Amino acid sequence: MSSSSLPLYLAAERGSLYRGLTTVSAILVVGLAAFIAFPFVWMLLTSLRTQQEIFSNPGNLIPATFNLDAYVRIWSELPFARLFLNSVVFAGGATFISLFFDSLAAFALARLEFPGKTIAFYLVLATLMVPYQITLIPVFQTVFDLHWLDTYQGLIVPRATSAFGIFLLRQFFVTVPRDLDAAARIDGASEFRIYRSIMLPLARPALATLAVFHFMYNWNDFLWPLVITSSTEMRTLPAGLTLFSGQFVIEHAVLMAGATISLAPLAISFLFAQRFFVQGIATTGIK
Amino acid sequence: MFLLPSAVILSVFVLYPIVQSLWMSLHDWSMFQAAHEFVGLANYAELLDDPRFWNALTNTIVFTVVTVPLQVVIGLLLAVALSRARWWAVFLRSVYFFPVISSFATMAIVWRFLLSADVGPTAAWLRDAGFTPLDALHSPTLALPAVILVGLWKNVGFTMVILVAALQDVPESLNEAAVLDGASPWQRFIHVTIPSLRHALLFTTVIAVIASLQVFDQVYVMTRGGPLFHTETLVTYMYEQGFREYRSGYAAAIAWVLFLLIMLVSIVQLRLFRYRDVE
Numbered sequence: 001m002s003s004s005s006l007p008l009y010l011a012a013e014r015g016s017l018y019r020g021l022t023t024v025s026a027i028l029v030v031g032l033a034a035f036i037a038f039p040f041v042w043m044l045l046t047s048l049r050t051q052q053e054i055f056s057n058p059g060n061l062i063p064a065t066f067n068l069d070a071y072v073r074i075w076s077e078l079p080f081a082r083l084f085l086n087s088v089v090f091a092g093g094a095t096f097i098s099l100f101f102d103s104l105a106a107f108a109l110a111r112l113e114f115p116g117k118t119i120a121f122y123l124v125l126a127t128l129m130v131p132y133q134i135t136l137i138p139v140f141q142t143v144f145d146l147h148w149l150d151t152y153q154g155l156i157v158p159r160a161t162s163a164f165g166i167f168l169l170r171q172f173f174v175t176v177p178r179d180l181d182a183a184a185r186i187d188g189a190s191e192f193r194i195y196r197s198i199m200l201p202l203a204r205p206a207l208a209t210l211a212v213f214h215f216m217y218n219w220n221d222f223l224w225p226l227v228i229t230s231s232t233e234m235r236t237l238p239a240g241l242t243l244f245s246g247q248f249v250i251e252h253a254v255l256m257a258g259a260t261i262s263l264a265p266l267a268i269s270f271l272f273a274q275r276f277f278v279q280g281i282a283t284t285g286i287k
Numbered sequence: 288m289f290l291l292p293s294a295v296i297l298s299v300f301v302l303y304p305i306v307q308s309l310w311m312s313l314h315d316w317s318m319f320q321a322a323h324e325f326v327g328l329a330n331y332a333e334l335l336d337d338p339r340f341w342n343a344l345t346n347t348i349v350f351t352v353v354t355v356p357l358q359v360v361i362g363l364l365l366a367v368a369l370s371r372a373r374w375w376a377v378f379l380r381s382v383y384f385f386p387v388i389s390s391f392a393t394m395a396i397v398w399r400f401l402l403s404a405d406v407g408p409t410a411a412w413l414r415d416a417g418f419t420p421l422d423a424l425h426s427p428t429l430a431l432p433a434v435i436l437v438g439l440w441k442n443v444g445f446t447m448v449i450l451v452a453a454l455q456d457v458p459e460s461l462n463e464a465a466v467l468d469g470a471s472p473w474q475r476f477i478h479v480t481i482p483s484l485r486h487a488l489l490f491t492t493v494i495a496v497i498a499s500l501q502v503f504d505q506v507y508v509m510t511r512g513g514p515l516f517h518t519e520t521l522v523t524y525m526y527e528q529g530f531r532e533y534r535s536g537y538a539a540a541i542a543w544v545l546f547l548l549i550m551l552v553s554i555v556q557l558r559l560f561r562y563r564d565v566e
Binding site for chain 1: 384443525542543
């Protein structure tokens with residue numbers, strides 16, 4: 001598709017009315033983009049202001065003086081390091097384990113023969129359609145019965161595999177030519193060896209997409225950690241910041257600094273790997 | 288063997304809970320009690336008589352009915368405007384997509400701040416311009432629109448990205464033929480672009496409806512369902528019943544109403560679009 005210049009057959013259309021419309025729509029599109037970006041810009045700029053200035057001059061966009069005070073104080077005024085660590089352990093752990101289990105199950109569904117395989121595949125598909133609010137209350141009960149409330153295993157284990165991940169990887173594995181693993185099988189490779197040395201390396205792009213998706217989904221998730229954790233020491237960033245934001249003791253600049261830091265890992269990854277974010281979200285539809 | 292870890296986890300934490308949630312909804316089930324009395328459909332009957340449930344259902348439906356058309360139309364217009372591969376279009380697409388990857392709860396804190404009547408910038412600007420600040424999040428009439436606006440802010444980029452991808456699959460020859468037939472840009476949009484995007488439009492609409500019916504994060508953070516339940520939705524009400532009042536059976540019944548609603552809407556939408564396909 002032509003990108004740098006308009007296709008020839010459209011050239012005739014570039015009359016003054018067309019130009020006028022284009023200008024109007026360009027202004028709208030850029031204006032709306034400014035609206036979309038504004039909360040992020042505001043968050044960043046406010047994190048650099050003093051509490052005094054926020055109260056005396058709330059409409060001021062550009063800080064009078066840039067100071068990084070809030071970024072220093074957040075670590076002492078909140079158990080912020082702990083929240084951050086919890087988010088890393090939860091999102092990182094769930095992502096890592098889920099990639100492993102998802103790919104194992106996907107390999108079995110794509111390559112191995114066993115009784116009940118078709119039913120297993122349909123069950124995976126069926127669970128894709130169920131919103132997790134439906135299962136939240138019984139799962140909470142189960143986690144409670146296991147004495148896992150307010151623990152890492154309570155947060156991670158129910159998230160340690162995903163029907164979506166299994167489905168995505170299974171679809172990918174099915175497209176891998178059978179000749180590859182047939183040859184390895186003749187050479188005496190075990191199934192696990194085939195999974196480990198042939199399938200996984202080939203599936204790297206799909207795994208990357210899935211990793212980004214899982215990490216983002218869990219890092220940002222709010223309702224799940226809100227329900228499963230109860231102590232300040234076990235909260236993740238979104239749930240923890242929300243609880244602290246309701247209190248008067250915390251200053252706005254400090255809160256905005258916390259929001260900025262919690263956004264940073266995804267924002268930086270997004271800069272470098274936008275493709276995987278878009279693919280991950282576009283294929284699931286889950287946000 | 289390979290299937291075992293996933294099979295165990297999915298069974299214990301997804302499949303079994305689906306059945307258990309239905310089972311719970313038929314009991315007077317309290318989270319931390321040992322015995323649970325079977326009550327048949329009493330929880331569902333109680334829902335029918337519960338004004339707070341009807342209020343939450345109405346709010347959820349209003350939220351969905353306002354959000355979805357706006358999200359799809361704005362997303363479509365943005366996609367058409369930004370589908371080219373020029374650097375400015377790529378940059379603007381990233382801007383629009385950025386809220387999609389951010390934590391909604393965290394950004395809802397920022398939004399609550401932006402809309403706050405005492406320290407928020409929007410209130411300050413209104414004061415400077417000689418108006419009274421709106422204090423939208425504490426206003427019975429403006430709180431729900433504010434929650435809707437923030438939902439659109441977050442999700443419009445999702446619709447746009449899906450439609451951009453679909454637009455890039457529309458064969459250039461279709462547009463070319465339409466131009467040769469003397470079609471105006473508007474006619475091409477209506478007769479070429481929209482029909483070619485039918486499947487992507489269906490997909491984004493269904494996803495937007497499902498996500499809207501499940502609205503929770505921004506409501507919980509920005510208004511807690513207030514003022515006076517004016518923004519309470521099905522999921523926030525379920526959360527209140529399940530995790531504040533510990534009425535698991537009643538909360539499970541709410542969850543099942545939500546599930547049935549989602550299934551119903553999805554089936555209707557798939558039907559509607561299929562019939563249009565036949566025409």
